[in-house]
Amino acid sequence: MKDLNKIAAQFAIEGEISSTKPLGEGFINDTYLVFVNGESEPAYILQRKNHIVFPDVPAMMDNIKRVTEHIKAKVSDPLRGTLTVIPAKDGKLYYKDEDGSYWAVCLFIKGSKSYDRADTAELAYQGGLGLGCFHKLVSDFNEPLHETIKGFHNIRWRFQQWDEALAKDAAGRVASLGEEISWIESRRAQMLEFWEKYEKGIIPTRVTHNDTKISNFLFNAADGTLLCAIDLDTMMSSTLLNDTGDALRSYTNTGAEDDKDLSKVGMSMEMFKAYMGGYLSVMGKELTPVEKEYLAFSGLYITYEQVLRFLMDYIDGDTYYKTAYPEHNLVRTHAQYKLLTSMEQQLDQMNGFIAEQA
Ligand code: ADP
Ligand code: GN1
Ligand code: MG
Numbered sequence: 478m479k480d481l482n483k484i485a486a487q488f489a490i491e492g493e494i495s496s497t498k499p500l501g502e503g504f505i506n507d508t509y510l511v512f513v514n515g516e517s518e519p520a521y522i523l524q525r526k527n528h529i530v531f532p533d534v535p536a537m538m539d540n541i542k543r544v545t546e547h548i549k550a551k552v553s554d555p556l557r558g559t560l561t562v563i564p565a566k567d568g569k570l571y572y573k574d575e576d577g578s579y580w581a582v583c584l585f586i587k588g589s590k591s592y593d594r595a596d597t598a599e600l601a602y603q604g605g606l607g608l609g610c611f612h613k614l615v616s617d618f619n620e621p622l623h624e625t626i627k628g629f630h631n632i633r634w635r636f637q638q639w640d641e642a643l644a645k646d647a648a649g650r651v652a653s654l655g656e657e658i659s660w661i662e663s664r665r666a667q668m669l670e671f672w673e674k675y676e677k678g679i680i681p682t683r684v685t686h687n688d689t690k691i692s693n694f695l696f697n698a699a700d701g702t703l704l705c706a707i708d709l710d711t712m713m714s715s716t717l718l719n720d721t722g723d724a725l726r727s728y729t730n731t732g733a734e735d736d737k738d739l740s741k742v743g744m745s746m747e748m749f750k751a752y753m754g755g756y757l758s759v760m761g762k763e764l765t766p767v768e769k770e771y772l773a774f775s776g777l778y779i780t781y782e783q784v785l786r787f788l789m790d791y792i793d794g795d796t797y798y799k800t801a802y803p804e805h806n807l808v809r810t811h812a813q814y815k816l817l818t819s820m821e822q823q824l825d826q827m828n829g830f831i832a833e834q835a
Contacts, residue, residue: 609758685713743819
């Protein structure tokens, strides 16, 4: 067991560290709250960054530092309007411990709250507003960003990984997954057709977040209004449709991402309208016609990609995502597939709503 207080003490923390406490969120990093001076509200967030998933943590931290500095210069409350990276005492943006683990610290945003799902239209509206504001804030960030995860939302690259995973069959599970595999294969051409529009530059490249599920945004605990986007590890250049897509996957789901009860899972049109209403109120005039054309489809694209990623991890023997029980990735696959089919059934209606807003 690591001495977390000792690790936290490597950073330029103000006050005396009193304790650290694990925060059981996120599938990739390990997150801890850091308390100082005996206070009851945390002062900092300490994270062990997963350097298997993010092979170049220094480059990732460099992205985060530069983007957050850019945002800070533009928002009215720089300490709550984005993350604040706390450097290590040697000035680096991370600390590498003797075991080779990478650690980073940022300020705990006071009076904030995060959610696992949107259960009110107001929350979905605030989330949409938040992503819109975030996209606007970074739209004039013109410096290059490091690619922190190769081909993250590039379905062509994902298919390459997928084909290799099927051929390798590392956990001996492929034979039992005929139906699930057909869900992926039957939509392969459709998804590649969309991605090709991005590859050809028909869909523009912008600065994007790439992990916009609801738990990666903080809301004001006092009144539920949106504070900021967090979990900036995957900030990269891509299409903003990846962000709207991942947000729709998360905010519109009437069930949990890993719901065992599939009757609970589906896309809520009410949440879709609320989320998109918020998003378009900020970004409506900034989007190109082709981005608008694919806005609703973006939800299908990322939900499909998520089905593929969960299933591929199950096929690989559960090496990427944290799992709570042996079949967890398969349960996630089924739940996300149910969501995908619900989105497919409602695509025309979603497009109709977007067209009305234009
Ligand atoms: P992961 O990469 O593992 O998903 P996150 O950076 O999303 O980790 O952090 C996990 C959770 O910790 C968030 O959903 C949020 O509840 C909380 N959190 C993270 N950073 C902060 C922060 N700066 N202030 C307050 N809460 C935070
Ligand atoms: C991971 O890190 P976290 O838990 O916010 C994953 C996302 C997935 C998501 C599924 C770097 O997000 O891409 O959509 O789980 N992040 C990474 O819940 O792979
Ligand atoms: Mg997160």
